[in-house]
Amino acid sequence: MAITFYDLCGKDGARFSPYGWRTRMALAHKGLDYDLELVKFTEKEKVAFSGQKLVPVIRYGETVVADSFAIACFLEDAFPDKPSLFGSPEVGTAGRGMAKVINGFVDRMVQPLIAPLIVADVFDCVDETCREYFRTSREQRFGMTLAEFQSKRDEKVAAFRTALEPIRLVVKDQPFIGGTAPTYADYILFGSMQWARLTSTFQLVEGDDPIHAWFERVLDSNGGIARQEPIVAKAA
Structure with a gap:
């Protein structure tokens, strides 16, 4: 089951959102692959399924998570076998x-x-x-x-x-x-x-x-x- 990551983009697909980078680094830290969906500033309909208008958003199976900190917590809980985002398990x-x-x-x-x-x-x-x-x-x-x-x-x-x-x-x-x-x-x-x-x-x-x-x-x-x-x- 793949993760889909909805991230903000600017011209030529540039990814510079501060909150998108929090999620991007969290995914890299965990060593998780994902499918990327780029969302321009005016393409809010692309994330309407999440019940709000902002990115980042991730979808994992039937689970949808918005907000960068909530995403980090979800990744930590969903993939406990991967490197921890919050320090050692202890x-x-x-x-x-x-x-x-x-x-x-x-x-x-x-x-x-x-x-x-x-x-x-x-x-x-x-x-x-x-x-x-x-x-x-x-x-x-x-x-x-x-x-x-x-x-x-x-x-x-x-x-x-x-x-x-x-x-x-x-x-x-x-x-x-x-x-x-x-x-x-x-x-x-x-x-x-x-x-x-x-x-x-x-x-x-x-x-x-x-x-x-x-x-x-x-x-x-x-x-x-x-x-x-x-x-x-x-x-x-």
């Missing part, structure tokens, strides 16, 4: 709980600080058929144009870098958030930073930041699938 629910804390932290405190740094660049990576929808929906949400929302990002980036201090304190002393090897806790923040890496040339963190070194290590994990993904960002 950690049990504690590892899952700690990953949930990271998930909430990134969703509420980090992801909103990345958007003003790259959203106008992301627009250039969206399929042409979806650009009007992307621009209109985001400008309604932000209450301003994409260019205005992304303005003064050289000043705004300081708040983003400061928000990462709890993670920085961890990865300056160990290779990954999860310890000596990456876990789903790493893939949560990684997904957001991979979103920026693929769609924008703007530098989120300095080269000597422990976060930068951590990000490079996650890029090389799981056979380097994340590093191999084509960068869509326009050259500066």
